Amino acid sequence: MSETTVHGGVSTDSSLRRRLAEFWYYFSENRGAVIGLVFFLLLVLVAILAPWIAPHGPADQYRDAVLLPPVWQERGNASYLLGTDAVGRDILSRLIYGARYSLFIGVIVTSIALVGGIVIGVVAGYFRGWVDTLIMRLMDIILAFPSLLLALVLVAVLGPGLINAMIAIALVFQPHFVRLTRAAVMSEKTRDYVIASKVAGASHLRLMFKTILPNCTAPLIVQATLSFSNAILDAAALGFLGYGAQPPTPEWGTMLADAREFISSGQWWVVTLPGVAILVTVLAINLVGDGLRDALDPKLKRS
Amino acid sequence: MSEIVLEGRNIVRDYHVGGGLFSAAKTVHAVKGVSFKLEKGKTLAIVGESGCGKSTLGRILTLIDPQTSGELLIDGKAINIARDRVTSEMRRKVQIIFQNPYGSLNPRQKIGEVLGEPLLLNTNKTAAERRELAMQMLVKVGLGPEHYNRYPHMFSGGQRQRIAIARALMLSPSLLVLDEPVSALDLSVQAQVLNLLADLQDEFNLTYVFISHDLSVVRYIADEVMVMYYGEVVEYGTRDEVFSNPQHAYTKTLFAATPKSDVDSIRARIAAKKAAA
Incomplete structure (x- = not known):
């Protein structure tokens, strides 16, 4: 090799901005992921701006406008764009406010489960031995319970309410992350590059979180996006049973549960619209997760 | 006589396997009392078949695994x-x-970080100094500064092995353990990497422990040869001694099993074939 240009044309700048630009380049190649991200950002925006863009309060009841259909149907009213529910509350406004709760639940539950699961899983997979045995048997015990039942028991102990429901769901989701992380760490730990880092003098902490963990992220990101949607659904189920969000709260799952009696009657909008909101949100998050995995995995990058 | 860089005195390594619920514990003697001395700037080749303990010995020398007994x-x-x-x-x-050059580089680390890591962990050099040193080292192993910001998957096997060599040399070590460094590469690249290793040895006055099962490679690079068989050293001497006058029966078998490609032996083989036909 006879390279004469030493720094010519090659940027050696590894600053954060450059890395972000690189990340965006690979992420934007996946069109579905971009659509998902746009929708997700819109949703976040809607959630933040809820008090200003919602046409009515989430708990305001209009006694003269009970069970109105959406505006494009017969009997529809332009001031209630997506119709009203059984006690005359505007469904659009409730959906807009509900985005706050659902996103909040998803983010918090996934974060707690992810962070806790990763730390416990890495420790178990890295140190093995009795530490591993102890942790994994504990996780097996949690996994042996039906998830909703265990969450119910935990909420019964902690007391009903949205925050406690979220903690309970996070605890129930934790073992999945622990198992995934542990399996990935175990398979990476014996690779030569880890030993090379060790020979270079890397400490246990550096080996665990800087060398091994970044190579285990792909399954974790996918699991996290799935948990995000599951968290919203489980929180809804707890709300339905009276242990999660309490009734006037416009949480999507609670709305869905409240509208159960309209599933087979003519008022389809009361039950369909919250369901569609959950569906589209979950789909968007899954698309983003897919794009993230592609963008974060250098093995899938094309040079 | 120059200084001794590496010395092993009766190094032993035992592995304990089994000992679970249903099986009794067994002890595997991977390395059974190996002793040697290695002078600065020389190359010691450790030769032997798969599972004879040569890689285990290499890991002990590199301070990855502890020896069960003996002195290093x-x-x-x-x-x-x-x-x-x-x-x-x-x-x-x-x-x-x-x-294996495909497993020895972290797929999520850019080459620059791969080379900078040993310096980051062991010295107080600034980021700019580390980058400068890494760039210089890339040129020394036959790559270019433009490779600094690339990921390992963008390189071929031979290039990756060059990167691995560069990483090993970043801390300017006096001793390098090479665990079959060329056996995963094809023949032309093998020669390039071997020449690179020989050049670097001269330049930095390095001492090599070269683990291999390829006798033609060993004949090319080694000063001293140690033949291992089931964890024991069966032959130990200078390259010429071992190659010209093998003492132990296993060494003789090993040499006999090496394919010969000189003109005389090819002629003899063709003649034998004709005679048989």
Whole structure:
């Protein structure tokens, strides 16, 4: 090799901005992921701006406008764009406010489960031995319970309410992350590059979180996006049973549960619209997760 | 006589396997009392078949695994990692190069970070200094500065092995353990990497422990040869002694099993074939 240009044309700048630009380049190649991200950002925006863009309060009841259909149907009213529910509350406004709760639940539950699961899983997979045995048997015990039942028991102990429901769901989701992380760490730990880092003098902490963990992220990101949607659904189920969000709260799952009696009657909008909101949100998050995995995995990058 | 860089005195390594619920514990003697001395700037080749303990010995020399008993002296200083912590000063003396260049580089680290990591962990150099040194090292192993910001998957096997060599040399070690460094590469690349290793040995006055099962490679690079068989050293001497006058029956079998490609032996083989036909 006879390279004469030493720094010519090659940027050696590894600053954060450059890395972000690189990340965006690979992420934007996946069109579905971009659509998902746009929708997700819109949703976040809607959630933040809820008090200003919602046409009515989430708990305001209009006694003269009970069970109105959406505006494009017969009997529809332009001031209630997506119709009203059984006690005359505007469904659009409730959906807009509900985005706050659902996103909040998803983010918090996934974060707690992810962070806790990763730390416990890495420790178990890295140190093995009795530490591993102890942790994994504990996780097996949690996994042996039906998830909703265990969450119910935990909420019964902690007391009903949205925050406690979220903690309970996070605890129930934790073992999945622990198992995934542990399996990935175990398979990476014996690779030569880890030993090379060790020979270079890397400490246990550096080996665990800087060398091994970044190579285990792909399954974790996918699991996290799935948990995000599951968290919203489980929180809804707890709300339905009276242990999660309490009734006037416009949480999507609670709305869905409240509208159960309209599933087979003519008022389809009361039950369909919250369901569609959950569906589209979950789909968007899954698309983003897919794009993230592609963008974060250098093995899938094309040079 | 020059200084002794590496000395092993009766090094033993046992592995305990089994001992679970249904099986009794067994002890595998991977290395059974190996002794040797290695002078500065020389190459010791460890030869033997698969599973004879040569890689285990390599891991002990690189301070990855502790020896069960026996003494290991690096630069005249006894070290046992089962007993005391490995200081960064010790780390800087010994480095290793692995057989498989596809597994030995972290797929999420750019080449620059791969090369900078040993410096980051063991020295107080600034980021700019580390980058400068990494760039210089890339040129020394036959790559270019433009490779600094690339990921390992963008390189071929031979280039990756060059990167692995560069990483090992970043701390300017005195001893390099090469665990079959060319057996995963094709023949033309093998020659390039071997020549690179020979050049670097001259330039930095390095001492090599070269683990291999390829006798033609060993004949090319080694000063001394140690033949291992089931964890024991069956033959130990200079290259010429061992190759011209093998003493042990296993060494003779090993040499006989090496394919010969000189003109006389090819002619003899063709003649034998004709005679048989």
